[in-house]
Amino acid sequence: MGSTRAEAAYLRALSAFRTPTLDLLHGRYAPFVVATLSLVFSVDRPSVEISDAHAEVAEILDELRGAGYDEDDRALPAGTAREICRYWVRVGWLVPQIDGDVEVYRLTAHAVGALEITGRTTGGRTRVSNSRVRTLLEAVERLSDHAETDPKVRLARLIRERDALDAEIARIQVGESEPIDDEQLLEEAENVLHLARELPADFTRVAESIKAMQRDVVADLRRDVRPTGEVLREYLQRGQHVMQSTPEGRAFAGALRLIGDPERIDSLTDQLHALVAQPFARLMDAEQRAELDAISRRVELGVEEVLTAQRRASRVITAQVRTHDPIRDRHVDDLLRDVMAGLQAWTHSTSSEATVDMIRSLPTADIRHLRQSTTDIRPPRAPAPLTASDEDAEILDADTRAWGGPRYAELEAHVAALGEEFDLGEAFLAADDDVRRPVDLVGLLEIAHRNGMREGEDLSVVEARRPDGTTRRFAFGSVTARTSKESDDD
Incomplete structure (x- = not known):
């Protein structure tokens, strides 16, 4: 034995x-x-x-x-x-x-x-201190409390804790509370550092467990010969719930509820900054103070590392599932096995000094030009030219034309009779009703821009009339325009 x-x-x-x-x-x-x-x-x-x-x-x-x-x-x-x-x-x-x-x-x-x-x-002293023993006792007590199933026992424990808190509050209110000496605060700070030093390895271990699970899932997927629909449902679910796929991930998910809140991280950072500024911190060396101050940053980076591993694993598993093709993977595996078998056979039948000619390009098939269609290979003839009609066909009726675009010919004639320069707003109001539509205002502005115009600081207001008799008012900066491009050049 x-x-x-x-x-x-x-x-x-x-x-x-x-x-x-x-x-x-x-x-x-x-x-x-x-x-x-x-x-x-x-x-x-x-x-x-x-x-x-x-x-x-x-x-x-x-x-x-x-x-x-x-x-x-x-x-x-x-x-x-x-x-x-x-x-x-x-x-x-x-x-x-x-x-x-x-x-x-x-x-x-x-x-x-x-x-x-x-x-x-x-890193200095590692001693059995009041703080370290209290941490152990509180952890055991908390475990016992969570494992207790009798509500009466749990209620009695909570009442005792409340009474202790009430007694402490009363002592502080009457001024009987004594400050804790610096030596005890130093012990508690060393205990905090001792606990914080274990966090990076814990975070990294969680991230590595997620990566290992990712590799196992991808390897299992490549060996999976089940129908694609069944594979998709199972592995996509594993990719979406990757954090729950490992014991370390499930433990981290529970811890994330405590440390994942940005406000809690900010509060932790503020508390650590305040502790470093306390008088007892002078008893710590510079490295310990820097390590204490960096705990929140260490927690933040650890959480980021794990979440990055989770996102990467989910992305890889999802991509693998979407491209999963059991038949193609089987063909590739068979091809690789054939290649390895041929390589082994060649090495057994060839001396170690034999040379191998490198294949610089794959051979191409030597074939002639194939016909691309079964019809006449000659290009089609050009279409016959259009013949001019002697009669002018009326394509649009009067009502459709009334609702059409600007009447450029009528607008050009109207502008030509206004002299060398004209105010665009006054010219529009002086035009006939059939060229005072909203779209004709746009056409008149286009003619003014083409011939040359300048904008003023005054405001012009015009009223346009639609073919159905309704009106609409427009306001714009005053515009003075030339009647023609030639007069502008002169």
């Missing part, structure tokens, strides 16, 4: 040490990895362009090598910054992603967890 328990414990420890988190901390170049990742990535910089990351890692390498740390074979890794970063991607410490139009590196949850462990180890 003892060996079985020991073996089980050993296997659990062995499995833990195989995770990327402990592999990073116990690796040969762990100090360099932790130092570099903590310098390149920060709370306000969760993602870095790949080219910038390579340049910064190269700069860190040069500085450490210049300081003589490369004399120890276990201090700095060999190779270029690009090779080092690619190795970190391969072992699960960095993940490349597309952010807009650029490719970036982000820390994985394992790397964030390793940095937090290092930060807690080197």
Whole structure:
């Protein structure tokens, strides 16, 4: 029995040490990895362009090598910054992603967890304080309260809490409340920092669980041979409710109700700014004060990371479902298997020194021109020209013409009799009734603009008459126009 328990414990420890988190901390170049990742990535910089990351890692390498740390074979890794970063991607410490139009590196949850462990180890005192024990007791009490099914017990607990609050309010009102000393406030601040350090890894773990679910859904979809309609219904529903598809996502959805409100984030930011300005904050070092002040930003970036992963997963799953074609995918899989089988057969029958001629273009079919129609291939003849009619046909009746466009000929004749210049409003009022329609006012303005006109500061008001006898008044800036283009040029 003892060996079985020991073996089980050993296997659990062995499995833990195989995770990327402990592999990073116990690796040969762990100090360099932790130092570099903590310098390149920060709370306000969760993602870095790949080219910038390579340049910064190269700069860190040069500085450490210049300081003589490369004399120890276990201090700095060999190779270029690009090779080092690619190795970190391969072992699960960095993940490349597309952010807009650029490719970036982000820390994985394992790397964030390793940095937090290092930060807690080197970040000062970690002590059993009143604040930390109270946090534990309050969490246990809250869990017990939520798990309690007897309403009488819950009601009694709420009454005790209300009585305690009433007693505290009474002490403050009579001035008996004593201020909390700075040492206790410092303990509570350290407890807040301890809790906040765990948030980035939690957020990253949620985002990675959503991405893993996305990959599983896409892989399952490609292997799915069910009817397309059934596949669409199931996978579109999974894409729309991606946050509920993983335990981490469901837990985050519950937490989002507390931290997803922008007003709550703003209130948290204001509270943290006020705490940093309190006298007890002088007992904290500059790094602790900066970390305390950045908690709200850390929460905001974590929420944004998870929601971005959710939107991306929903978009990818939906796109995959819309383009899902089981028959085509099966044909592609069969073709790839045939290619791999042919490649294996060729490698078995060919020496390793054999050369392969590259196919630079696919062959084309050598065929002659095909007829495109079964009718006469000669182009059709041009249509016969129109013949002029000796008789003028009346296309429009008088009523239709009355409701038509401007009567340019009559308007030109009317304007020609007004002298070299005329006022457009007066000219319109002096015209005959059949050319005093609203549309003729537009035609008269067009003639004035074509011949040359200038606008005045006075207001002209005219009354237009429609063919049915109704009238409409128009007001516009006064216009003085020429009777012809030639007179304007003179």
